[in-house]
């Protein structure tokens with residue numbers, strides 16, 4: 001009988017606490033595209049003169065591993081060579097069709113694992129980890145079969161070296177030669193996680209031992225994880241300094257039994273794992289009761305249910321039945337993330353349509369939005385992308401629909417402001433407007449219309465950042481596991497608002513026409529209405545939040561931020577038609593519930609269908625310039641400080657005193673707002 005493993009809390013766990021020590025990987029590999037820019041051992045960026053592997057073979061004109069130090073090279077080179085990685089890279093370089101499925105990191109991590117694991121029967125677990133080979137092979141055929149074959153060939157080339165011929169080796173592979181490779185590759189696909197650096201950039205993948213890999217997925221998880229990049233030699237952290245607050249459980253026929261550590265004991269793991277490479281630490285983002293299952297997310301929680309389910313199915317072949325997915329009717333968050341409005345524009349007046357093909361509308365809108373966002377990311381024309389996105393936001397997209405009488409009518413679809421496509425678009429728009437502002441500033445050397453335009457562009461960028469943070473916060477109030485996204489979005493909004501308040505363009509403009517006192521030169525700023533600064537400083541000092549404070553801190557923050565926003569939102573939103581439709585980016589009560597039509601009506605009626613009123617910038621008028629007063633500037637500054645403090649506070653719950661918390665701290669430090677120094681961890 002196959003046993004399904006899970007991890008449970010071994011004790012009561014409060015929110016914002018580490019529940020594992022930093023766990024070392026069993027195997028990790030850089031993404032293929034980063035092989036020549038990052039260290040294959042510790043994943044840090046390479047110096048100008050990187051270190052090559054200590055041992056041959058290296059093949060000319062073929063990607064290889066490089067290292068940041070001789071220590072990294074001597075720690076990793078033996079495994080790099082013995083695992084047959086150089087041969088795999090040679091094979092993929094000369095015969096790309098051997099694995100046409102993209103990045104080679106899965107195969108390289110699997111080769112490394114295969115080399116370091118004791119040889120054993122490939123079912124259903126290796127070193128305690130689920131392989132899922134049967135399930136994956138049944139559905140994924142090509143990825144697993146092609147990959148395993150390429151791994152098998154690489155190992156054969158290694159064994160026959162130096163007398164191998166790639167073509168002859170390929171010709172001699174029998175269909176069932178690569179069973180073990182299939183199992184190890186399936187294990188990697190089932191258990192590997194993407195390793196990210198401090199900025200959230202994905203560097204590669206890692207497979208960890210059961211303490212991490214036995215943690216199941218939930219769309220409303222109670223834990224998250226972070227990475228720390230470790231260079232060799234790093235002191236062993238397990239089991240001596242173990243802080244493992246979770247225990248394994250095996251579920252067999254629905255009956256939970258505590259598993260003996262014999263499957264994969266801590267000692268076995270300590271021996272199997274490498275001392276270096278990205279370590280992972282699991283942390284609670286909710287209070288977890290003793291005996292409760294600990295879960296993390298395997299997917300983006302800001303996607304609607306259907307997308308999460310489809311992603312989990314295509315990658316892992318399971319159907320999620322967590323509380324969020326099983327809720328009937330859909331949770332508020334899942335309703336909002338997929339909400340679309342339709343109007344019948346064939347009739348003379350705009351009528352909100354109740355019966356329309358939602359899947360078709362979603363498809364139409366997602367193709368349009370994804371395309372506009374991809375265009376921005378790949379071609380990088382920010383102005384065109386802003387125009388496209390805002391056009392769809394304000395004018396909707398048209399489609400023909402066949403009704404039950406066989407007659408066609410014209411429908412127009414609008415996105416709900418909290419729809420996941422809207423959230424993705426806000427991120428793109430904040431970034432695109434920021435780039436446009438920077439480009440505009442570079443164009444002009446002295447105070448003129450261009451400088452004012454640049455200030456308007458950064459104002460719109462800050463407004464979109466604030467809208468993204470506020471919109472996600474609205475969802476976070478119903479789904480607390482969104483804390484990780486919210487922490488990042490409040491931090492970005494704070495940074496963007498502070499940059500706007502401190503803009504030298506604004507200074508020039510204000511000095512000439514509307515002199516303001518410089519908010520940045522004022523002495524240490526403290527908000528008289530909330531204790532956010534003290535709470536954030538306490539987090540920095542104690543390394544964790546005082547959990548009893550959490551709800552109070554959040555509601556104090558929202559009170560303050562709502563007040564500031566009331567004073568400045570009209571000005572932040574002034575240049576953009578879509579933003580002007582958003583009555584408040586913090587308090588979304590103007591939206592009504594997703595069941596009633598008020599938000600649809602607000603959007604549709606306010607946008608109208610007048611020709612030429614597409615959601616692009618208005619020309620700069622005198623009244624717009626009047627918005628830039630000293631009071632507004634100071635209010636934007638205070639709003640930015642609050643957003644940063646709250647973002648930092650939430651980040652300390654999710655990551656402890658890690659880079660994001662310190663990043664916030666450093667920005668606030670420069671403004672003379674905080675007291676205590678921060679020691680950034682690795």
Ligand SMILES: C[S@@+](CC[C@H](N)C(=O)[O-])C[C@H]1O[C@@H](n2cnc3c(N)ncnc32)[C@H](O)[C@@H]1O
Pocket residue numbers: 003004005006128129130132190191213214215216217218316317318319320321322
């Ligand atoms: C990283 S492993 C997690 C530990 C796994 N349960 C085990 O027994 O080793 C990932 C696999 O666990 C299973 N799994 C994880 N979360 C699940 C969930 N919410 N529902 C069903 N299966 C899940 C799936 O088979 C998935 O491919």
